[in-house]
Amino acid sequence: MANTGLDLLMENLKQLICCENNPLINNNPFVQDKRPQLQFLYQELEFLRTFLIDMEITKRTHDEKTRNFMTRLRDVKEEAEDIVDMFLTRAFIRNNTSMTICGADKGCDSPNFYSAIEDIALIKKEVMDWNKQSQNESLQSSAGTLPSGNSSSTVLKEDIIVGLDDDSVVLVERLMGNQKQLDIISIVGMGGLGKTTLATKVFNDPFIVYHFHVRAWVSVSQAYNKKDLLISLLTSIGKLAVEEIRKLKGDKISELLYKSLKGKRYFIVIDDVWSAKAWDDLKMHFPNDNNRSRILLTTRLSDVAFYAKEGGFTHHLQFLTKEESWELLRRKVFEDDGCPETLIKPGMQIARKCHGLPLALVVIAGVLIKDGKRQDVWEKVAESVVSYIVGGFPEGCKIPVRRLIWLWVAEGFIHGDAKKPLEELAEDYLMDLVDRSLLIVAKRRSNGGVKSCRIHDLLREVCLKKATEENFFKKTLRSSCLSSSKSISITGKQRRLFVDSTFFSEISSDHSAPRIRSFLCFSKEWYFSLGSHRCFHPFLLVRVLDLQTIHMTTLPLALELLVHLRHLALWSEITKLPSSMCNLWNLQTLILKENYSGFMKLPENMANMVNLRHLWIEMIISIPEIHNPTNSAVFFNLQTISMLRLHGRAERLLKRIPNIRKLGCAVYDDKKEYAFPNFVLLNHLETLKVIQPEVESLLSNKLISFPSTLKKLTLSGCRFPWFNMSNIQWLPNLEVLKLLNYAFEGPLWNTGVGVFRGLQFLKLQNLDLQQWNACSTNFPCLKRLVLLECYYLTGIPREVGDIPTLEMIDVDKRNHIVVRSANKIQKDQQAMGNYELKINVIGFLTSIR
Numbered sequence: 001m002a003n004t005g006l007d008l009l010m011e012n013l014k015q016l017i018c019c020e021n022n023p024l025i026n027n028n029p030f031v032q033d034k035r036p037q038l039q040f041l042y043q044e045l046e047f048l049r050t051f052l053i054d055m056e057i058t059k060r061t062h063d064e065k066t067r068n069f070m071t072r073l074r075d076v077k078e079e080a081e082d083i084v085d086m087f088l089t090r091a092f093i094r095n096n097t098s099m100t101i102c103g104a105d106k107g108c109d110s111p112n113f114y115s116a117i118e119d120i121a122l123i124k125k126e127v128m129d130w131n132k133q134s135q136n137e138s139l140q141s142s143a144g145t146l147p148s149g150n151s152s153s154t155v156l157k158e159d160i161i162v163g164l165d166d167d168s169v170v171l172v173e174r175l176m177g178n179q180k181q182l183d184i185i186s187i188v189g190m191g192g193l194g195k196t197t198l199a200t201k202v203f204n205d206p207f208i209v210y211h212f213h214v215r216a217w218v219s220v221s222q223a224y225n226k227k228d229l230l231i232s233l234l235t236s237i238g239k240l241a242v243e244e245i246r247k248l249k250g251d252k253i254s255e256l257l258y259k260s261l262k263g264k265r266y267f268i269v270i271d272d273v274w275s276a277k278a279w280d281d282l283k284m285h286f287p288n289d290n291n292r293s294r295i296l297l298t299t300r301l302s303d304v305a306f307y308a309k310e311g312g313f314t315h316h317l318q319f320l321t322k323e324e325s326w327e328l329l330r331r332k333v334f335e336d337d338g339c340p341e342t343l344i345k346p347g348m349q350i351a352r353k354c355h356g357l358p359l360a361l362v363v364i365a366g367v368l369i370k371d372g373k374r375q376d377v378w379e380k381v382a383e384s385v386v387s388y389i390v391g392g393f394p395e396g397c398k399i400p401v402r403r404l405i406w407l408w409v410a411e412g413f414i415h416g417d418a419k420k421p422l423e424e425l426a427e428d429y430l431m432d433l434v435d436r437s438l439l440i441v442a443k444r445r446s447n448g449g450v451k452s453c454r455i456h457d458l459l460r461e462v463c464l465k466k467a468t469e470e471n472f473f474k475k476t477l478r479s480s481c482l483s484s485s486k487s488i489s490i491t492g493k494q495r496r497l498f499v500d501s502t503f504f505s506e507i508s509s510d511h512s513a514p515r516i517r518s519f520l521c522f523s524k525e526w527y528f529s530l531g532s533h534r535c536f537h538p539f540l541l542v543r544v545l546d547l548q549t550i551h552m553t554t555l556p557l558a559l560e561l562l563v564h565l566r567h568l569a570l571w572s573e574i575t576k577l578p579s580s581m582c583n584l585w586n587l588q589t590l591i592l593k594e595n596y597s598g599f600m601k602l603p604e605n606m607a608n609m610v611n612l613r614h615l616w617i618e619m620i621i622s623i624p625e626i627h628n629p630t631n632s633a634v635f636f637n638l639q640t641i642s643m644l645r646l647h648g649r650a651e652r653l654l655k656r657i658p659n660i661r662k663l664g665c666a667v668y669d670d671k672k673e674y675a676f677p678n679f680v681l682l683n684h685l686e687t688l689k690v691i692q693p694e695v696e697s698l699l700s701n702k703l704i705s706f707p708s709t710l711k712k713l714t715l716s717g718c719r720f721p722w723f724n725m726s727n728i729q730w731l732p733n734l735e736v737l738k739l740l741n742y743a744f745e746g747p748l749w750n751t752g753v754g755v756f757r758g759l760q761f762l763k764l765q766n767l768d769l770q771q772w773n774a775c776s777t778n779f780p781c782l783k784r785l786v787l788l789e790c791y792y793l794t795g796i797p798r799e800v801g802d803i804p805t806l807e808m809i810d811v812d813k814r815n816h817i818v819v820r821s822a823n824k825i826q827k828d829q830q831a832m833g834n835y836e837l838k839i840n841v842i843g844f845l846t847s848i849r
Contacts, residue, residue: 407567
């Protein structure tokens with residue numbers, strides 16, 4: 001991540017030097033005049049980029065000297081970035097005579113490229129000297145040493161344990177099960193949640209001690225040495241002393257370990273596994289003699305557990321309850337003594353703020369023991385367990401994954417090649433954080449994907465401290481702490497600000513934040529007027545501007561000055577997008593919230609936004625027709641449109657969005673002879689929502705077709721006949737199907753022999769369907785079935801209960817026949833030993849439980 005900002009700067013320079021598809025750059029004489037300096041600056045930065053990559057590969061960032069040097073390098077890079085960005089702003093304004101509002105040119109200092117090049121030259125010389133010095137020094141190996149206390153006689157002393165009794169019972173029963181083959185069981189959870197503590201409790205359980213002939217324990221961690229791991233296992237078993245084993249060669253140690261376990265019923269705990277390679281280094285030493293031997297593996301990474309045994313038993317460790325948190329803290333501080341009455345209230349506050357994380361409770365307990373047991377000390381600790389000084393997304397906030405990914409891409413944090421979209425790479429990174437238990441899934445999508453997530457408060461605190469150290473961002477709540485213009489100017493060196501609307505009002509009237517690149521407002525204000533002539537001088541270099549919690553009556557005209565914008569999110573009731581907005585050629589994401597449903601016509605020069613990837617406007621939007629579209633009128637980068645107005649003659653428009661992946665559209669039909677839009681033209685489309693807003697649909701007699709890439713399809717109000725379902729059944733990648741508000745019309749849906757071979761989620765809502773004929777083979781992968789407001793439906797096909805993957809049926813309590821049908825299916829399944837199927841009866845105006 002050290003070179004993230006540098007990569008983005010170099011990408012911007014590359015566009016200024018050799019961009020051919022952007023008239024806003026190519027037709028600007030000021031840009032043309034400076035291209036030689038821009039080219040030289042790019043070459044000098046390429047040298048620094050290579051050095052940074054080498055630093056990351058060799059991990060030479062741990063000592064104080066290196067950190068100080070990296071800080072200086074970052075400052076020089078940011079100075080160069082400011083010069084380049086301010087030059088582009090100035091060039092754009094000077095080339096546009098209409099930008100005289102608010103004296104726009106006065107806020108742009110003349111760029112000094114030579115100053116930036118000189119600073120980079122000095123750093124470059126230091127780098128070269130650094131490399132010469134490094135050639136004479138040996139880099140420390142990252143291999144770990146034998147962890148102290150790995151034997152069962154030292155590491156496995158049980159500490160005070162709270163809240164793990166039920167977990168222990170589950171694991172002990174599994175470990176002592178009747179399966180004869182060697183079984184691998186995993187405990188998965190974030191750091192500090194108590195995986196090792198639980199494994200210790202199980203290891204020392206009397207039933208486990210009696211049941212297994214041999215027990216052994218080894219701790220792996222991130223940096224490990226294979227030989228040391230094997231020695232640790234042998235000493236834990238009790239075979240020879242460490243000194244004697246170390247004299248042996250590696251293959252001899254492996255042979256000795258294998259023979260020590262051969263023919264015996266053994267129980268091995270492999271604690272803190274960070275990689276699949278660590279498991280590969282150990283697994284060959286464990287014989288499978290069909291004698292009910294067991295291995296218990298603890299890891300933060302769910303993919304490591306899956307790798308160790310695909311489909312194996314995995315126990316996900318949960319956070320402690322409030323009561324368990326207080327009990328653990330109390331016992332850690334007072335052991336068997338009672339807690340003084342005066343300390344109970346602040347103690348419970350401390351426990352609550354640790355949010356169920358055992359490691360945090362243990363650390364805080366150590367502080368309380370060390371600093372005494374006075375009430376004032378406890379009250380002070382209770383106030384400072386979690387700092388509220390700085391932050392990004394608010395504490396406890398459920399972070400929408402889509403929003404987070406778009407911000408990551410706009411910030412330039414995600415790098416890749418043409419093989420995979422940046423958004424997919426970002427989602428891979430996010431899922432990696434989830435698998436490592438660093439992010440917690442707050443809500444899932446209907447196909448099982450992550451819709452929103454959150455971060456544990458104490459882990460968030462660690463991130464915030466690191467962000468503060470590196471000047472990554474600053475959060476300012478309310479202007480009470482910034483009561484003067486002098487205080488506001490403190491933010492002059494900040495590149496990312498998270499504020500409320502009051503502070504935004506003050507800073508937007510003062511030229512005090514020239515370096516701001518990201519500006520996000522989180523507090524909600526029902527009404528806040530910027531004024532149509534408000535200038536954005538403090539934000540001329542901003543790339544991310546998210547003000548969607550501030551209600552604006554109009555769009556400020558000065559937005560067109562922000563030529564570096566890559567992500568813009570606003571809350572406004574405008575119904576027409578100004579054509580000047582389309583000069584924001586860097587813009588990747590445009591989000592417009594509004595407080596009523598309506599229509600918006602986009603400007604004819606919308607295609608000037610050559611980098612636009614996501615267009616999310618909470619209205620039905622129409623793109624002006626072009627009869628003979630050229631390449632310059634095609635939105636090659638556009639991936640998301642929230643709700644596009646289409647009609648039967650939509651082919652020309654669909655061809656202008658060839659790479660769209662997520663599309664919402666409202667289909668209107670003026671004449672009966674027009675065909676249903678040919679979505680097959682969109683061979684990258686994965687998510688499609690089609691609504692027919694008119695009361696009487698003219699789509700019912702149209703042939704429908706969809707691309708084979710489709711994964712999620714939502715239809716509403718279309719009134720298709722049920723025989724058209726055959727055009728949907730064959731879709732090979734379809735995972736989610738939602739039929740809403742008379743999407744299909746008619747009393748009978750006979751599924752026939754058609755197979756929805758990948759469908760996992762099916763929702764039928766507000767249909768006039770009376771009879772549904774289907775069998776389990778029609779839906780071989782279905783996990784969830786939702787039936788709401790289908791008041792004429794006479795029952796659910798009984799064969800649906802035989803779908804082996806089905807986990808949940810949601811039904812509307814107002815249709816008693818369907819509720820009885822669902823309950824009967826569940827009863828029949830339980831009679832056959834299937835207790836996994838759940839029935840969820842939804843009440844009137846209540847959410848799904």
